[in-house]
Amino acid sequence: MPKSPKSGTDSRPDPQQRILQAAVRLFAQKGFAAVGVREIATQAGVNISMISYYFDGKAGILKSLIQDFFRDYLTVFDIPDSASKTPDALAREVVGNVVGYIRNNLELASVVYNELPLDMPEIASLKTENVLRMIERAGWLIQRLGLDPEDRFRIGIIGPSLFSVIMMHFRIRHIQREVFGFSLDDAFYEKFTEAVTTLLMHGVLGLAAEAKPRKGNAHV
Amino acid sequence: MPKSPKSGTDSRPDPQQRILQAAVRLFAQKGFAAVGVREIATQAGVNISMISYYFDGKAGILKSLIQDFFRDYLTVFDIPDSASKTPDALAREVVGNVVGYIRNNLELASVVYNELPLDMPEIASLKTENVLRMIERAGWLIQRLGLDPEDRFRIGIIGPSLFSVIMMHFRIRHIQREVFGFSLDDAFYEKFTEAVTTLLMHGVLGLAAEAKPRKGNAHV
Numbered sequence: 001m002p003k004s005p006k007s008g009t010d011s012r013p014d015p016q017q018r019i020l021q022a023a024v025r026l027f028a029q030k031g032f033a034a035v036g037v038r039e040i041a042t043q044a045g046v047n048i049s050m051i052s053y054y055f056d057g058k059a060g061i062l063k064s065l066i067q068d069f070f071r072d073y074l075t076v077f078d079i080p081d082s083a084s085k086t087p088d089a090l091a092r093e094v095v096g097n098v099v100g101y102i103r104n105n106l107e108l109a110s111v112v113y114n115e116l117p118l119d120m121p122e123i124a125s126l127k128t129e130n131v132l133r134m135i136e137r138a139g140w141l142i143q144r145l146g147l148d149p150e151d152r153f154r155i156g157i158i159g160p161s162l163f164s165v166i167m168m169h170f171r172i173r174h175i176q177r178e179v180f181g182f183s184l185d186d187a188f189y190e191k192f193t194e195a196v197t198t199l200l201m202h203g204v205l206g207l208a209a210e211a212k213p214r215k216g217n218a219h220v
Numbered sequence: 221m222p223k224s225p226k227s228g229t230d231s232r233p234d235p236q237q238r239i240l241q242a243a244v245r246l247f248a249q250k251g252f253a254a255v256g257v258r259e260i261a262t263q264a265g266v267n268i269s270m271i272s273y274y275f276d277g278k279a280g281i282l283k284s285l286i287q288d289f290f291r292d293y294l295t296v297f298d299i300p301d302s303a304s305k306t307p308d309a310l311a312r313e314v315v316g317n318v319v320g321y322i323r324n325n326l327e328l329a330s331v332v333y334n335e336l337p338l339d340m341p342e343i344a345s346l347k348t349e350n351v352l353r354m355i356e357r358a359g360w361l362i363q364r365l366g367l368d369p370e371d372r373f374r375i376g377i378i379g380p381s382l383f384s385v386i387m388m389h390f391r392i393r394h395i396q397r398e399v400f401g402f403s404l405d406d407a408f409y410e411k412f413t414e415a416v417t418t419l420l421m422h423g424v425l426g427l428a429a430e431a432k433p434r435k436g437n438a439h440v
Contacts, residue, residue, distance in 0.1 A: 034253035087425070114334065117391045124394065131399050146428035154427055156400030157415050160392060161385045168384035169377070171337040174344065179351050180376030195377050203423035205307070207374055208366035 016054045018044040020068075023061045028107035032062060032115050062115060063126055069105075069112040070130040076101055077138045087145055092197045094141065098166050099193050106170060113167050134159065165196060236274045238264040240288075243281045248327035252282060252335050282335060283346055289325075289332040290350040296321055297358045307365050312417045314361065318386050319413050326390060333387050354379065385416060 013021065022043035026035045037058050041048040055061045076097035079090055102109045116127070135142075138159070139149050147154060169176065169192065176182040182192075198207050233241065242263035246255045257278050261268040275281045296317035299310055322329045336347070355362075355375060362369050369375070389396065389412065396402040402412075418427050 030253045031251040033250045091424070110337070116395075117330070119394050124398075127392075127395050128398050131395060145424050146432075147424070148431065151431055152400040153402075153411070154415060154431060156396050156402060157389070157412070157419060158424055158427065160388045160396075161419060164384045164388035165381045168380045172347075172380060174339050175336075175347050175351060176376050176380075178344075178348050180372040182373075182376060191373070192377070195374060199377060199381060199423065201423045201425055203419065203421045203426055204311070204365050204367070204378055205421055206423055207378065211368065211371055211374060212366075 015044070015046045015050050019046060019051060019054060019061065020064060023058075024065055024107045024111055027062070027065075027111040027114075032058075032111070032118070059120060059122060062111075063123060065108060066112055066115075066123065066126055066130070069108050070133070072105070073098075073101060074134060074137050077134075077141055079141075082140065082144070088197070088201055090141060090144060091201050092193065094162070095166070095197045095200065096193045098162065099189055099196075102166060102170055103189065109167065109170070113163075113171075131159075162200060165200065235264070235266045235270050239266060239271060239274060239281065240284060243278075244285055244327045244331055247282070247285075247331040247335075252278075252331070252338070279340060279342060282331075283343060285328060286332055286335075286343065286346055286350070289328050290353070292325070293318075293321060294354060294357050297354075297361055299361075302360065302364070308417070308421055310361060310364060311421050312413065314382070315386070315417045315420065316413045318382065319409055319416070322386060322390055323409065329387065329390070333383075333391075351379075382420060385420065 012018070019040060023035070023040045026040060026043060035058070037051050038048055040058070040061070041051055044050075051057065051061070055064060076094055079085070079093050082090060085093075115123070135149070135155060142149050142155060147158070149155070173182065173184060177184060182188055195207060198210055202209075232238070239260060243255070243260045246260060246263060255278070257271050258268055260278070260281070261271055264270075271277065271281070275284060296314055299305070299313050302310060305313075335343070355369070358379070359369050362375060367374060367378070393402065393404060397404060402408055415427060418430055422429075
């Protein structure tokens with residue numbers, strides 16, 4: 001997330017940060033295509049020329065937000081003492097990190113997720129770079145899960161699945177609250193993290209087995 | 221998808237269908253919020269008053285598209301001779317149906333998926349109804365997978381995961397083609413269906429085991 005400036009007597013963030021904060025809120029509410037630079041400038045309390053100056057337009061703001069997102073998202077793979085942990089424990093921590101990160105940065109995560117299909121040339125290369133960086137950062141985990149880091153087919157399916165399964169919950173949580181009674185509090189997110197970890201590591205059959213340990217189907 | 225009218229000497233679809241076809245294309249390209257009714261009317265070649273007449277405005281068009289989507293999507297759970305098939309074979313067919321449906325109806329699926337987070341009251345109830353209908357329709361499959369149809373917590377996580385894992389591919393396929401070399405032809409979608417089925421049924425560990433059958437880790 002955009003950070004507040006570290007010095008200065010004015011407690012307001014600097015104009016560049018105010019633009020990012022206004023843009024992420026507006027893009028999250030209305031979608032990138034529906035927001036104009038004038039609207040962002042008004043919300044940020046800056047002159048519209050500042051947007052050209054700092055970001056070279058609306059696409060430049062989106063690029064900056066995508067960079068912010070990936071810089072922080074990459075850290076979900078930083079697990080302390082990883083060598084001493086089981087693959088399931090590692091997966092549990094990574095899923096917990098992703099859930100925590102999205103919970104705390106929902107607008108930014110939504111904007112980046114919503115704009116993933118956007119095939120703008122200047123943004124496409126940014127996404128490609130960041131996906132490659134993520135594979136590199138998660139390389140140790142990929143190996144610990146028993147996968148070959150060169151197995152691009154399987155990694156190319158698993159990586160996005162981690163993010164999409166968790167993100168899907170945040171996109172439809174209002175429906176899940178109503179239909180499934182999801183409470184969306186800390187206790188729920190603990191249970192959710194456990195269940196998503198089992199689903200991703202052991203699949204539907206693993207989750208089904210976990211649901212009935214009494215019948216002797218207890219999962220590992 | 222909207223169907224062409226079944227009779228009449230004019231080969232063009234009727235105005236109602238033309239409105240839906242223009243809207244699904246525009247919503248898919250620009251997002252619901254960024255499209256105006258005037259633009260839809262122009263693209264559909266109808267007078268703007270027709271949109272009020274048939275759909276009571278833009279939200280009414282979206283409602284109609286959501287209904288179309290769910291009506292067709294529900295059929296992915298209709299598997300012939302299901303009683304004689306294994307859970308893995310059933311899952312393989314359902315995943316294949318979802319992949320096939322999205323491939324053939326990408327604009328409609330994208331519009332509905334993109335607008336899932338939209339919390340408009342009149343549309344929320346429509347989504348809730350359709351999710352309940354889907355659980356009912358998939359009840360037999362839920363049982364065959366060893367889950368309790370009353371286990372709303374797990375079903376509420378698994379159901380959306382099926383759709384989101386597959387949809388994620390279609391959202392980022394331009395990135396996957398570049399980074400992972402995905403070819404996006406029929407042969408690719410066969411392999412993709414197999415891999416997604418394994419991931420959903422047996423998790424990452426199942427997919428990893430399948431990748432190295434020679435080492436004696438062959439998965440069921």
